Amino acid sequence: MANRDKIENIPIVVLAAGAASRMRGADKLTALIDGEPLLRIVVGRAASVGPVHVALHHNAQARRATLDGLAVTVLQTPNAADGLSGTMRDAIAQLPACPAFMIILADMPDITGADMQSLIDARNTRPDALTWRGATAEGLPGHPILCDASLRPKFAHLTGDSGGSEIMKTFTDQTVLVRFSDDRARLDLDTPEAWAAWRAAR
Numbered sequence: 001m002a003n004r005d006k007i008e009n010i011p012i013v014v015l016a017a018g019a020a021s022r023m024r025g026a027d028k029l030t031a032l033i034d035g036e037p038l039l040r041i042v043v044g045r046a047a048s049v050g051p052v053h054v055a056l057h058h059n060a061q062a063r064r065a066t067l068d069g070l071a072v073t074v075l076q077t078p079n080a081a082d083g084l085s086g087t088m089r090d091a092i093a094q095l096p097a098c099p100a101f102m103i104i105l106a107d108m109p110d111i112t113g114a115d116m117q118s119l120i121d122a123r124n125t126r127p128d129a130l131t132w133r134g135a136t137a138e139g140l141p142g143h144p145i146l147c148d149a150s151l152r153p154k155f156a157h158l159t160g161d162s163g164g165s166e167i168m169k170t171f172t173d174q175t176v177l178v179r180f181s182d183d184r185a186r187l188d189l190d191t192p193e194a195w196a197a198w199r200a201a202r
Helices: 002-008 038-047 062-065 084-093 113-124 149-157 165-171 192-201
Strands: 014-015 054-058 072-078 100-105 133-134 140-150 173-180
Touching: 002 062, 014 038, 014 084, 038 054, 038 100, 054 084, 054 192, 072 084, 084 149, 100 113, 100 149, 113 140, 113 192, 140 149, 149 165
Parallel strands: 014 054, 014 100, 054 072, 133 173
Antiparallel strands: 100 140, 133 140
16 A cells, blocks of 8 residues: 555646647647547556646647546646746646656657556665656666656756756766667657658557
8 A cells, every 4th residue: 555655646747738830730639549539548548557637738628628537637838838848847836745746748659557657666666866767778768757856846947848858967867767668768759750650660
């Protein structure tokens, strides 16, 4: 029960407030995979691990509709137009008190609930670290990212569209990389070409 309590106290933030500008008019997060919208798939997997908070921009009715029936908390992100950093600033500021929090991009179709759980397991094994993050089989860092709560104030000062990469660079020596069996930790679908290649490889 103690381990389960730890899991339930770690919120998972799904970043889903981007404009999908590289999709040339399509919305990647409502695109269907086996009949189900990508956003719903990612959120459903996260919900199997812990409490989910979904960051959405103010004009996201279609994305919000994909979440119907799921037990999630929607976070409004008025600064989403500032890029990924604006979304993260807004979302993380709204989280409840917690010992750590996990961040995952909503356009990563191959990240599983087991992958997210593996980061929590790594935190339980290596509590001396400050970040725990998914990585490729070769050790290239990617997503999801689990952050110790002590890093939370640093997200309030993010700028630009680089997300939390500047924060992560600062704590490289206090980061535990959890290697996955392939490159899914760095695979996101943000262009029609990426979608076509991913579908062709399935």
